[in-house]
Amino acid sequence: MNLDASGKQATGSQGFDYLIVGAGFAGSVLAERLADAGKRVLIVDRRPHIGGNAYDCYDDAGVLIHPYGPHIFHTNSKDVFDYLSRFTEWRPYEHRVLASVDGQRLPIPINLDTVNRLYGLNLTAFEVESFFESVAEKVEQVRTSEDVVVSKVGRDLYNKFFRGYTRKQWGLDPSELDASVTARVPTRTNRDDRYFADTYQAMPKHGYTRLFQNLLAHPNIKVMLGTDYREIVDFIPHGHLIYTGPVDAFFDHCYGKLPYRSLEFRHETHDVEQLFPVGTVNFPNDYAYTRVSEFKHITGQRHHATSVVYEYPRAEGDPYYPVPRPENAELYKKYEALAQARADVTFVGRLATYRYYNMDQVVAQALATFRKLQARMASAPLDSGVSEEELTASR
Numbered sequence: 025m026n027l028d029a030s031g032k033q034a035t036g037s038q039g040f041d042y043l044i045v046g047a048g049f050a051g052s053v054l055a056e057r058l059a060d061a062g063k064r065v066l067i068v069d070r071r072p073h074i075g076g077n078a079y080d081c082y083d084d085a086g087v088l089i090h091p092y093g094p095h096i097f098h099t100n101s102k103d104v105f106d107y108l109s110r111f112t113e114w115r116p117y118e119h120r121v122l123a124s125v126d127g128q129r130l131p132i133p134i135n136l137d138t139v140n141r142l143y144g145l146n147l148t149a150f151e152v153e154s155f156f157e158s159v160a161e162k163v164e165q166v167r168t169s170e171d172v173v174v175s176k177v178g179r180d181l182y183n184k185f186f187r188g189y190t191r192k193q194w195g196l197d198p199s200e201l202d203a204s205v206t207a208r209v210p211t212r213t214n215r216d217d218r219y220f221a222d223t224y225q226a227m228p229k230h231g232y233t234r235l236f237q238n239l240l241a242h243p244n245i246k247v248m249l250g251t252d253y254r255e256i257v258d259f260i261p262h263g264h265l266i267y268t269g270p271v272d273a274f275f276d277h278c279y280g281k282l283p284y285r286s287l288e289f290r291h292e293t294h295d296v297e298q299l300f301p302v303g304t305v306n307f308p309n310d311y312a313y314t315r316v317s318e319f320k321h322i323t324g325q326r327h328h329a330t331s332v333v334y335e336y337p338r339a340e341g342d343p344y345y346p347v348p349r350p351e352n353a354e355l356y357k358k359y360e361a362l363a364q365a366r367a368d369v370t371f372v373g374r375l376a377t378y379r380y381y382n383m384d385q386v387v388a389q390a391l392a393t394f395r396k397l398q399a400r401m402a403s404a405p406l407d408s409g410v411s412e413e414e415l416t417a418s419r
């Protein structure tokens with residue numbers, strides 16, 4: 025039944041050209057693009073809502089929250105920003121984070137103020153550069169998440185800001201994780217205290233769920249929620265399958281479980297206007313949670329109450345993060361080979377391609393995937409997979 029990436033011959037007049045598994049950014053962007061190209065699309069999600077992990081909603085107090093943790097949009101890609109701007113207006117927002125260290129709340133990424141306040145110094149931007157050089161450790165080859173940090177800011181700052189947080193978040197020592205994980209957080213010699221430095225930093229003005237509603241509003245798209253695709257895949261005529269769930273689950277974990285890190289979220293509402301001075305406070309060294317985020321900073325909502333979320337890392341539970349380390353990359357390669365052999369299925373998204381992607385990178389990947397599918401629609405025979413060079417990711 026599901027044979028053809030173009031969906032041309034496969035479905036007949038009653039069926040769908042594409043069955044898309046997962047209504048997060050990967051699935052929803054592809055649904056919109058394919059529907060716009062005249063294809064009939066069925067998108068299913070086992071959750072009772074669209075948006076995947078970016079879903080937002082109002083809690084009982086009427087505060088707009090992100091049930092799956094704080095989602096801040098940022099990108100360097102004009103293409104991605106322009107594309108999404110067709111489905112949402114924006115509210116400018118620059119995220120700021122403080123880390124609770126040695127009884128102070130200090131800017132993270134580490135910057136000039138972090139160093140001066142932590143050590144009671146009064147260094148200039150120029151002097152702090154020499155300071156970093158004097159404490160940095162020589163690392164021949166930067167391979168791990170420990171290497172990245174100690175080679176830039178030395179052991180003490182590493183221990184205070186990164187070691188404990190990373191061990192808590194991943195259940196692994198930074199020396200066991202790829203450099204790319206802690207490299208997400210830069211070091212600065214100036215006083216810039218924004219968490220991200222991207223060209224475009226903004227939140228969807230009416231929330232992510234509204235953005236997804238707009239993406240999926242096309243008459244060619246049917247949405248089925250609360251449904252695992254396995255319940256319907258054999259009964260609903262469809263052409264090509266697009267899968268955005270965990271890749272190991274698709275293949276029944278035939279090579280064993282691919283590790284994904286999970287989180288438990290503790291949501292709270294407080295009857296005060298504001299609890300924290302910034303959107304997120306990190307706790308590298310205390311408590312079982314890694315960070316707390318206060319949504320009103322992020323969404324700009326005005327309300328007499330405020331809602332926050334604490335994140336508790338977990339080994340078991342819904343898969344949220346791929347775990348970047350060599351042995352997992354090896355295992356993923358085996359699943360990737362199976363995926364590439366399936367010309368009838370396209371794998372896309374953070375879980376299906378086992379990449380620690382931000383939202384904009386997933387959108388870029390989905391747009392690149394669409395261009396591939398479009399090329400296939402125009403010409404048979406078909407190949408499979410997306411080339412990574414096509415990505416216009418921001419990091």
Ligand code: FAD
Pocket residue numbers: 045046047048049050051068069070071075076077078092093094095096097098251252253254268269270287344345372373374375381382383384386
């Ligand atoms: P998902 O959003 O995970 O969507 C996949 C969907 O597939 C899910 O809804 C799932 O229910 C569905 N599915 C899976 N299996 C099946 C099945 N068998 N049948 C039916 N449906 C199925 N990115 C940023 O850019 N900025 C941030 O600030 C940010 N913060 C984050 C904070 C947290 C705590 C987390 C976990 C992630 C954060 N991200 C952030 C990353 C962002 O969530 C992802 O990049 C993005 O949501 C991935 O989209 P996706 O479509 O690939 O996957």
Ligand code: UDP
Pocket residue numbers: 123132185186187189190193205206207208209306308
């Ligand atoms: N990190 C850290 N201390 C911090 C912030 C981040 O050690 O105060 C490390 C940690 O390993 C974390 C990674 O850097 O998982 C990436 O941080 P980011 O804020 O990008 O994580 P995400 O928002 O994706 O959970």
